[in-house]
Amino acid sequence: MFIPIQFSSQNGFATFYTSSLSLIQKIMKLDFMFPFERNMYNMDILFNDKSSADCFDNWISIEDIVGSVVSNRLNEKLELDLSNLCNDTEFSQKGLCFYRFNLLSFFKILMLRMGRDTKFLNLSRNNLSQLPMDILNFFIKGNLIGINLSNNNITSLSELQRYSSKIEKIWLEGNPVCEEMDAPTYIRQIMMKFPRVTEIDGVKLNENGLILPFIKNFAVTPDRHTKMLVEKFLSLYFSHFDHSRIRIDKFYNSPASLTITTAFTPEDEKLLPSSFAVDGRNMIKIMDRRLNRKEQEMKLNKKYFNTKKQVIDALYRFPETVHDPTTFCVDVVSKDINHMLLIIDGVFKVTADIPRNVFRFRRTFLFVTTIQNPTTCYFIRNEMLHLDYASPEMIQNSFLQPSRNLYDYALINPDPEEKNIVTNAFCYLTQLRKDEAVSRLKTYDWDIKKALKFFQQELKSDLIPMDKFEMDLDEGHLSDEANMDEVD
Structure with a gap:
């Protein structure tokens, strides 16, 4: 050819x-x-x-053209953007049909040079039907810590081998493989392939626990692009809302507005967090006959937040919460190039010690778009939040699948098979008898990491009788801090 x-x-x-x-x-x-x-x-x-x-006029080769295109896509932060590579304008201007992305792997000298320096690799929008292993191998062995494979046609991760790599961030959203797996399987498969990953699709797993992807129930199934947009918003917004609201202002534009409505009796309000009464318009008391119309309007206007600062201040006053994403019912009412209207119903609980701490909510978000070349950004322009007590049926069916940090080695409501696996691992690492291992794991709620930590402390202090062990113990081996750090 x-x-x-x-x-x-x-x-x-x-x-x-x-x-x-x-x-x-x-x-x-x-x-x-x-x-x-x-x-x-x-x-x-x-x-x-x-x-x-x-x-x-001048002599030029394919290597020169491809090398020029690829080199120009590496920025000063060592981010190599190879997205939509086959449609690069320089290829079309030179009359070169770079019809298949995997052809890039044939330029081995170029790949070796770029793979050595690149820290972030963007392979999105290249119509990839499978992972380009022949290209990834050049980068995985270098300093690569982030890879973007979003918006391709990847249907499986099975051909990807487990890498002892430095990969910490990975993007896979927008691929069929994301839609065909449930949330736990999706995250587990990625972490099996990339054991050091701390961020998936833009969400930091090591800070806020298992927060991606949510299990969502769309009342109206949106198109693929809108679904991706909504899922990313749900993941980011509620993780920040529940764990740290420092960055929540990034979601709102400058002239944002917020209204909070409630339906609590005066007796209920005495037992609730103060912000529910201070910032919320109570629909039960809204027609207080003791106030004239003007006084009622003045009272309501004080609870209408119409600047970004007022909105953020009101949300900061909101009590600490934990949302259950499995209860979310999501509906995209409308979406076009200028706006998107999103309604979310669900259940959350307040972490404060109050008699009734589980609530139902409805949040209506109106997003407006802002063009920030080359992307379109969505910001919240208006929000309406309604609060009420959750019904007994809602409480019974919520928080059945607790979120947890993937880096904790604790079991939540473990079944016998899970208990047996952890027990065997603990026995292997400590050489303790099985009954002693089970007793220790129960003491620390089946958290093998915590149980190993206290086992090491007791072993160093010679507090464990020898009859607790299954066989002769080389104490020097188990008490070695380097070995225990490796286990940790």
């Missing part, structure tokens, strides 16, 4: 120049091999003594 990268065409004839005699010989041989069943167009070969500069 040969690919002319610079040629001129006129009246259906294409002309290109080459100084390679071996290529001409191959073409001539091919031409004579199939005189009656030709698989190519008629070709005339003209010999002359022109140089490439005479024909095309």
Whole structure:
């Protein structure tokens, strides 16, 4: 196969120049091999003594073009953006059809050089049907810590081997593989392949626990792009709202507004967090006959927050919460290039010690768009929040799948098989008898990490009788801090 990268065409004839005699010989041989069943167009070969500069002003190769395109996509932060590579304008200008992304792996010298320095690799929007292992191998062995594979057509991670790599951040959203797996399987498969990952699809797992992806129940199933947008908003917004509201202002634009309505009796309000009464408009008391209309309006206006600062201050006053994403019912009422209207119903609980701490909510968000080339950003322009007590049925069916930190080694409501696996691992690491291992794990709520920590402390202090062990114990081996750190 040969690919002319610079040629001129006129009246259906294409002309290109080459100084390679071996290529001409191959073409001539091919031409004579199939005189009656030709698989190519008629070709005339003209010999002359022109140089490439005479024909095309300068000599250029495929390696030069590809090297120029790839090098220009590496920025000062060592982020290599290879997204939508095959459609790069320089390829089309040079008449080079770079029709398949995996062809990049043939430029080994370029890949070795780029793979050594690159820290973040963006492979999004390349129509990949599977992971480009022949390309990834050049980067995984270097300083790569982040990889973006979003918005491709990847259907499986099975061909990906487990890497003892430095990968900490990975993006896979927008691929069929994300839609075909439930939340635990999705995260587990990624972490099996990349054991050091701390952030998936833009959400930090090591800070806020298992917060991605939510289990969502769309009342109206949106298109693929809208679904991705909504899922990312739900993941980021409620993780920040429940754990740290420092960054929550990033979701709102400057002229944002907020209203909070409640339906609590005066007796209930005495037992609730003060912000529910201070910032909320109580629909039960809204028609207080003791106040005239003007006084009622003045009272309500004080609970309408119409600047970004007022909105954020009100949300900061909101008590600490824990939302149950499995209860969320999500509906995208409308979406166009200018706005999106989103309604979310669900259940949350207040961490404060109050008699009734589980509530139902409805949050209505109106998003407006802002163009920040080359992306479109969505910001909350208006929000309406309604609060009420959750019904007994809601309470019974919520918080059945507690969120937890993936880096904790604790079991939550473990079944017998899980208990047996952890017990065997603990026995192997400590050489304790099985009954003693079970007793210790129960004491620390089946948290093997915590149980090992206290086992090490007791072992160093010689507080564990020898009859607790299954066999003779090499105390020096188990008390070695380096070994225990490796286990940790």
